[in-house]
Amino acid sequence: MNTEHAIVKSYVAAHQPVTQEVQAVLSVSEGQVPAELRGVLFRNGPGRFASNGQTYGHLIDGDGMVVRFAIGSTGPDGQPCIRYRNSYVRTTEFVYEQRAGRLLYRNFGTNRAGGFFGNFFRTHLKNVANTSVIYHHGRLFALWEGGLPHLIDPVTLDTLERYDFFGALKNRGPLLDRVMMPELPFSAHPKVDSQTGDLYNFGLYLGPNPKILLYTIRSGVALTVTREIPLSAPQLAHDFLLTPNWQILFLFPVSLRMLPTLMGKPPSGSVQEIEGGRTRILLIPRDGGPVREFAASPCFVLHFVNAYEDENGCVIVDGCRQDRFPDAPRPGELLAGHISDIPHVQLTRYRIDPKSEDGTEVTESSLGGFSSELPRVHPSYEGLPYRYAYTVSATPSAPHGLFSAIARIDVETQQTLLRDFAPGIPGEPVMVPRPGSSDETDGWILTVVYHGSEHRSALYILDARDLSTVCVAELPHHIPPGFHGNWVSSPDCPPGWSS
């Protein structure tokens, strides 16, 4: 089998369901665990794309499965080891469907049985808690952008609570809004202010009166809704940015048609481009001043790399730009071996001058490199001038634009360092700095790689300086390509983290 076929086969097989929840000390098959690397990598993503005999209709509808890798704990032989655990998030909907033995809820691309009458005006989507996981002030949250976060025990991974921050995320809007969306959405891409430790996030509210909600969480407890920005149309956004003076939101010229959704069509089939629409860029002053708005070419950016303010006060935003809102293969088709091409994702720089008039078109430029997604940077450089992005990337020989490599991209020189895992499929590269170091390439890249030949995944620890292998730890099972994770270093970990 040639490499191209092997990558496709690997990508298809990676989407098979995870049927085990296990605890294990991982066996190290190459290298050794670095002595300075101590802490926990939490990661989230769909663990299965079907339940009770029904395959879901979209890749983002898969049931969330959180995994944890406790790295640097002591193994049975007294040596540093990696302890692994995985657990599905027991959302209310997950539990109810398990009990019922059938699918009870709609989701982004999934409908209930019963056609029109089974889905008409069913506005309660299944919270799958599958997109990311963040640890903040001792609390671990599994995140899903359409609804509330779930509080997870950071040691056992037990699901503790559907968390509304003491009622702050209860919808207190007009009656129709409350009926259709009793809970306010909490995006899966919150940002931490490294100076204060406060958490910033947004919610894309697509109820009868669509709006953007901005949240700040101080001391890990109190959530404040700091702004409500009305939207004339239910436009889509997945990620946002934080710099010392601004919160930054891109609203793309695609919207969700509410009527077809209410009439029973899955939301994924109700997304439409806004004809003649531009990308709207909102600069929202953190000091409470008026929102500024600028324009850019029509596109869709699922994930941003980073943003910062330059010496002239201009805001620089780097993102993974696609020409349009992407289609995703249905899991049923994918598992049957049908793969459609993944559109090219171009790293793109936006330069926004707050001194220019509202409505001004911003400057856009390519950052070169291969098609790239799931970008990460050294955590100390989030919101600040930086030089290196770590991504999953598609090499020119990768079929269908599949991401089979990890890349380190120098955003100043546009030089790319590539580590190809083909026919393996690597996940998001989480950058972990070496303790005490502020060098952007001094640390490790943690990524979970799926190997189709063995139908098993492995945790790779790479040296961020050259992407060489430091350590490979074999998992007892496979993990489907997931979404996002975060590292918690040992001084910040909860008691019992190493168990």
Ligand SMILES: [Fe+2]
């Ligand atoms: Fe995301």
